[in-house]
Amino acid sequence: MSKLLIKRGRIVDPSQNLDTVMDILVEKGKIKAIGENLFELEAQLIDASGLVVCPSFVDIHAHLRDPGETYKEDIESASRCAVAGGYTTLVCMPNTKPPIDNPHVANYIIQKAKSVGLCYILPSGTLTKGREGRELSDFYALKQAGCVALTDDGSPLMDSRLMQRALELAGQLGLLVMNHCEDDTIAYGHINEGYVSSLLGVASRPPQAEDILVARDLILSYHTGSPLHIQHLSSALSVELIRYFKGKGAKVSCEVNPYHLVFTQEEVLKSGSLAKVNPPLRREEDRQALLEALKDGTIDCIATDHAPHATWEKGQIEKAKAGMIGLQTALPIALELVRHGHINLSKMVELMSCAPAKLLRLEGCGALKVGSKANLTIFDPEREWVLDERTNFSKSQNTPLWKKTLKGKVIYTIYEGKVVYSDA
Ligand SMILES: [Zn+2]
Known part of the structure; x- marks a missing residue:
């Protein structure tokens, strides 16, 4: 019918x-x-x-593990998971095996998503070849192949010269640069730096690792005039930096993941490696700053960072892979924020649908208009x-x-x- x-x-x-x-x-x-x-x-x-x-949800940060790690997830299972969570658009991250650093991998994903046919799956391409941070990918070829954004998510792009060049080139092509901001010379550990990491004797990832790279990228975006999107924001100081640069007119946007809005570092004591994510769950003060930033518009959207891993990859905390699944839990978490009065329902729909659709100029998403x-x-x-x-x-x-x-x-x-x- x-x-x-x-x-x-x-x-x-x-x-x-x-x-x-x-x-x-x-x-x-x-x-x-x-x-x-x-x-x-x-x-x-x-x-x-x-x-x-409401207009169906748009997730601009999901890991589908296909190609290469389909024992964790594949395009079909991810599509089913997406629609069960209310999403009909996913932007998939390029840290697949092989990575989406060339048109062939992007084509494979687009074709497979079409044959599954449950939702839109839009690939993002890598910023650098092999996600190695040494040489920029061919942005033009990736755009031609259908990539809607560029990121080395999981591996922050540390080289400032390359980041500046990436912003300039991507800006000219109308592709959004999205960076995972954590200085990996400092953030080499597993959970937030604080009393929990001391208690457990686990190497940590301090918030300043995030703040340093957020500040650098804001400055580069401001000077180049090119749009920048900061992925999975988690630190209170980074929130303030973004607020400041938005005030100066920088073309910057950012996302927060649902789990940073409801969990803090203490969750590691309860859930062990299941609570291991990058950037890590931080202090209550950081969580409060994120909630405030949702309200005042400093944070543009909620993205899931859906990151499936097999059970055997989630053992001992030092060896465990980072990330959580999130496509089916995003709505219940967002509704909890509504029930607690942090945002209203309309703001929730804006954060999960309208704003991400607008950010990537996705037609036919993020609105219920006649026609x-x-x-x-x-x-x-x-x-x-x-x-x-x-x-x-x-x-x-x-x-x-x-x-x-x-x-x-x-x-x-x-x-x-x-x-x-x-x-x-
Ligand atoms: Zn991610």
Whole structure:
């Protein structure tokens, strides 16, 4: 059936300043009408009373592990995980094996994502060949192949001359440079530097490692006039630096990961290596600074940094790989922030959908306008569920939230007018 009629949902679309109970009619993959008491005999009916209807989520930071490490995740499992979490757009990170530093790998991902057909998967390319930080990739070729951004995520680009050149070139091509900011001459450890790292006797990653590289990149972006996106912000001082440079008119944006908004370094004492992420979970003061920055607009978007790893890669903390899965837990975490009054629902949708779509100029995403592609998420903010073997779509289980009760559940995800996920 090519028509969908979504009845009586609370439509939240900050791109149009919309927060009201109405109906939406979807026809031929597009939004045909938004209004009260819509009627269409031939449409499949979705009763959305008591549910929130919003533009589907856009994740600009996800690790799909395909090609090369498909025992952790692949494009199909990641797509299923995405739509179960309310996402219909993923920007995948290029630290695959081989990395996305040439058009062949980008083409492979785009083709495979199309054949799965559940959501948009947009590759980012590497800043440097082999992610080695020595020689810039061919940005033009990567753009031609369909890459939407450039990053060496996981491996910060340390060479300032190369970073400056990357900003200039990418700026001319209209590609967004996204950097993982941690000075790796200081950040060679495993968890935040503080009493927890002392208690456990584990080598650490201090916040100044992040602050140094954030400051350098802000300065380079300011002087070149080229857009810069800072990935997974975690330190209070970095927040202040970004606020300062935004005030000076620098073309800078940044993201925060859900786990930095709800966990602190103490989580390592409870969850061990499952709480190991880069940059690490930090102090409560840092978390508070991030929450404040969400409110005042210093932080532009929430990105998952979905980072699947096998169970055997999450053993002893010094040997464990860093990262958590996050596509299905982002919404419950964001809703927790709403319940605690840090942000409202409209701001949440902006952070998870409208703002990231706008940042990468993704057409047909991040808005529910009549005539635009019907990419939407319908969720129940109150429904409780448990992330376990039955509900998890990832091939991996690495999150401190495993087997925990979460509040807020996606009920339908609609991609170009098709129901690609349903839990009705
Ligand atoms: Zn990442």
